[in-house]
Amino acid sequence: MRQLRVGLIGAGFMGKAHSMAYASMPMFFWPAPAIPVRAVIAEATEELAAEGAARFGFESSTGDWRRVIDDPTIDIVDIATPNHLHPEMAIAAAEAGKHIICEKPLARTAAEAKTMLDAVQKAGVVNMVAFNYRRTPAIALAKKYIEEGAIGEIVNFRGTYLQDWSADPESPLSWRFQKEIAGSGAIGDIGTHVVDLARYLAGEITAVNGLARTIVPERPKQSGGRDALGTSRSGGELGPVDVDDEMLTMVRFANGAVGSIEATRNGYGRNNFITVEVHGTRGSLYFNYERRDELQVCFADDPGDRRGFRTVYTGPAHPYGEGLWPIPALGIGYGETKIIEAYDLVKCIVEGTEADPNFHDGWRISLIADAILASSESGNWITIDG
Amino acid sequence: MRQLRVGLIGAGFMGKAHSMAYASMPMFFWPAPAIPVRAVIAEATEELAAEGAARFGFESSTGDWRRVIDDPTIDIVDIATPNHLHPEMAIAAAEAGKHIICEKPLARTAAEAKTMLDAVQKAGVVNMVAFNYRRTPAIALAKKYIEEGAIGEIVNFRGTYLQDWSADPESPLSWRFQKEIAGSGAIGDIGTHVVDLARYLAGEITAVNGLARTIVPERPKQSGGRDALGTSRSGGELGPVDVDDEMLTMVRFANGAVGSIEATRNGYGRNNFITVEVHGTRGSLYFNYERRDELQVCFADDPGDRRGFRTVYTGPAHPYGEGLWPIPALGIGYGETKIIEAYDLVKCIVEGTEADPNFHDGWRISLIADAILASSESGNWITIDG
Amino acid sequence: MRQLRVGLIGAGFMGKAHSMAYASMPMFFWPAPAIPVRAVIAEATEELAAEGAARFGFESSTGDWRRVIDDPTIDIVDIATPNHLHPEMAIAAAEAGKHIICEKPLARTAAEAKTMLDAVQKAGVVNMVAFNYRRTPAIALAKKYIEEGAIGEIVNFRGTYLQDWSADPESPLSWRFQKEIAGSGAIGDIGTHVVDLARYLAGEITAVNGLARTIVPERPKQSGGRDALGTSRSGGELGPVDVDDEMLTMVRFANGAVGSIEATRNGYGRNNFITVEVHGTRGSLYFNYERRDELQVCFADDPGDRRGFRTVYTGPAHPYGEGLWPIPALGIGYGETKIIEAYDLVKCIVEGTEADPNFHDGWRISLIADAILASSESGNWITIDG
């Protein structure tokens, strides 16, 4: 059976998730299109990389990510680093002819993303952006219903991504609050996931009119070591937050639908509250990632005395279900979204097809993110063109 | 015990709700500030009025609403008619020195609403607009938490009012779809309820930037008789809908908070889906009218291992609870919101205090409604001034 | 239009609910089968009765309930007193030829209930027991689905009634904790509601095997005045609780189905948590009174990729819906269950038909309640025969 050797850059939380996915994918989707081999892992230092290799089951490790690129045995480069490092790594990988999966958002800005898109298109390599939430089986089921016309023409899309891990002003100044590294805040980190879902389900976004703002202007600097999410560290010196904590935008879609997207890091009680509500001319859909085994769907054509949202628990009868667990509600976790992502990536490489979402999608999403920020300053609708 | 004699104009669904409230209020809130007496009811014809009197327990009836105004024994005029009739009736009632409760929205436009406001201010009568959803005990509890500072400073307010009774293009051309009668569509009919909740909970709205549109451009005309909500009538001649089916707006509040309001008549599966989510610096609130006995509240100060939304069922320990039912979840229905409304109205009259929300609020809300429509056309933020 | 004159005995919480129902019923169900007139109200003293008349809108009042029975103008006697008074009052009313609605449980024991049943059967008067929760539109819809065969043959029924208003040992020794007055505790007060729902939906119960026990053996005596639910009164002298706080039983139905019924007063966080789950050979039903506008139904015949519980919000398309509110989720409260109950009672009287549930049902339910207690002592299945 064919093997695909993976070089992973970044041994943090996302490196963990991807490693678990590579190890587990063939167990779930069998026969696998190919077996991903955890070949080499890179981190900022040799020590961190070696620890990553031991922990995540890689054959070797390196403190220099360029050695991953230069390794001729590597088929896939997996970029799981902070955002500012994506372009250089991805372009180098593309030039080396590697297939690439890059964490989201693709880059800090659309301009940066465009350089990456140009590189992969020139190189002709398979390229994917890790917007994993669209891999949730319930989202894939929503897509299926829409494609079957089960809810008619879409008229409205509303999406949210609400969190609270950094709502406390005492939570540390992660790189996610620094424009130089992250590009933007809630928009890029979480809002882009919803933009991805919106484009996936309702089609291309043509214009936005939004607002963005910073709620917590200063946070305690981290004293060193790994970047931490939300752990209070009292007493640290404060540093400035120069990205948005919260964003809200109206959107217009190419097919005439309208809607809204909201993202915040200051919604106490909301943990990973990714919701999607879609109104169509013949029905509606509702999804809440915090209860991700479920998709709610209402069909207008149901008899009047029996109509209402159906709560469908995804399982073998639904997309990706054959490969996952034998009955619904056994339990879809974050890991499964990454296992499916790895499966789709490997399948595209083996079959020589375009990945989805790819760097073109990633670039479009960056254009939209840039436009949300621009509209927040101008107060006007911004047309997305590029 | 003091009695207050009520003259009700309109014997439709809203007349039913108000009649039930007047009959029931002293049963719930005892000793009652005064006993409302169902004195006279007016409808478009003598026959309809007489039927209304028999059905709703009024002493007398009339086919001419001006006889209600002219009756010197009447203390309260209750206007439960379509919107276009509000101004003339309210102004006449004010000039006759009657206290007034008027159904929402106060008028078709802010300009009309202003004439009504001027009249009641000149007359010095108690005036109330029947935005009843703020009377839901769970909303009153949300207000209490906010006033106690339990969720800190408000940073975000998100409200929705989603319905589907007219999502079917075959549902009839009610007056609610006709600009000449209704003024606007989803904005005025349901969006204004959310605007009322937003102002009640988060304070004055200073600017909006929204969009509004018609999804179903034509509907079957009604063949006569009472106006119907959502009953399909196949085969009727089509008439034009000239109001909005759907609206969405960003909002800015005087205190710096931001947020969004959405209203639609085309959200299949959503029946009377009034939701409010408020993010504060020390906690959050969530309310869904379809499960109106419940308020969800998250306190940032709860210990980390015990934090999450609390689902509080309103009862005797909460606002208005002493007068309602003896334990939580026995069941708050639409009637209770109207009973509380009647109680607050009568109390204001007896105590000589301002009602809340009054015509000033109603006018401000109309300004906001007008501004949402205007911003939908211009694509820009509109500042609310008046 | 025909009138039916009502004599109400008891001006407590239940008197309030019934008064509201009589006043409101014609407003909802129009044309009404007859107009109930609030004629006379009786309480323990003249003062309490007079206050009740003023508050609940009765023409007259009395401190002697026998004057209600003796009044030849009275058509309906409504017994809303503690349980131990039911038999004497009901038998007297029957002998006087009055139609009767009696609060639940019908009596403290099946033997007492049987005397009441004999009296009404002998007198030939309409008789109803006020198990109002079966009047919830969502329960009536469940009944409709079952009768239509939409979920096939019933195989399992599970019902609960969980409360916490008296979970605190400091809450007062209401009459509901005294066997002499109440007969039993959780079984009679709340468990019988579930038994009523079980018989209504799944058919006759033929055997039970349960357990019952007292969790809080002593409570502070009430210092006087009205009986209170759950209000803490620190410092009072303790008195013994001689009824059950909690019961749990397995049940067997005549049609071969099995199931369980549980009732407790010590379930913190559960307020009026009446739930019903029914498994049939072609589908399932779930109902939770705390979210009473909703019925959940799953149809086995739905396509595999679209199957799941539908959340149906009751409205005009469902039982009693034409008379209630114009759209679903506008809000069913406790009041509506009593309005429907009053409507069904009046309709039976006018049409000369049997009420449902009647004293025969009330007696059967008492037999079951007695059997639960007996099986708790013996540890064996008890067959219900009578």
Add this chain to the structure above:
Amino acid sequence: MRQLRVGLIGAGFMGKAHSMAYASMPMFFWPAPAIPVRAVIAEATEELAAEGAARFGFESSTGDWRRVIDDPTIDIVDIATPNHLHPEMAIAAAEAGKHIICEKPLARTAAEAKTMLDAVQKAGVVNMVAFNYRRTPAIALAKKYIEEGAIGEIVNFRGTYLQDWSADPESPLSWRFQKEIAGSGAIGDIGTHVVDLARYLAGEITAVNGLARTIVPERPKQSGGRDALGTSRSGGELGPVDVDDEMLTMVRFANGAVGSIEATRNGYGRNNFITVEVHGTRGSLYFNYERRDELQVCFADDPGDRRGFRTVYTGPAHPYGEGLWPIPALGIGYGETKIIEAYDLVKCIVEGTEADPNFHDGWRISLIADAILASSESGNWITIDG
């Protein structure tokens, strides 16, 4: 770092879950107590075993499970086969000095389970039964609350496990419906999970009184190949079901609490509906595995106007949270329960401590399962002694 070599018997769904757990455990819990190595996998034939090795990442494979036992390099024997094979395999493994994890239920009967218990006790090896649902972080949090006294003394435990994958009479005659292989039906397959949760949270069960029955007496035989869950296979010859589809039991706990446990395979709309409700003297807990990221807890001591179930999403602040995902609601799936199980197993082996639940627990659970069946026949309470 120490390694522990695993020999896995069974390459079905459960083999998949365990393999994923061994591969992923060190990625999550780091530094890991030891690294589990997927050494050898056994299946019924060499071909199936070889395929399992390729799919699940094992070094070698065998068609003879005894070769796993005989391999001196193997530290852990993992038994993931149908129930009837457990005793022989486990006893052989114990005699060979292997540590053992065995799928649930431990055996078909308590008598069989006892032979296994005797064997592991004699051998002194670490032994665990794979009741994985207690590893759900929300269940571990429930345990923590209880141990902290946060809900006081437990008075009631109610647990359910409802499924519908075999509700359709056309679903195939899996081994799970054959007494010779499975021992019992719903009781052993799913009911024992709830018994495990009950004992874990509320303590030892001392007596039961239940009922069990078969709803679908015949099912189509499987035509060969792997055992399938719930896939309809029309046209097959029917074979008899000789185990229970549904069970219901009352339970008594050593500490005086009472409760009920229910399990069914015929609850349409319920997929993997494992619920737990615990009432204590100072609060309550509720858990529903279908929404497994959440635990609901109500504290009696919360102020009256702020009391209600808190919905706590498990994350880093809760048990096992440091090793799992960085924020709550990122997503706990079935895999995570097995990863935690593997972690606890490996930790016990390294630290030389007793596993939990071990074969002693498994045997006690089998005693309870046997007693439920016995009480179903006798109609009486059965005391658990052994």
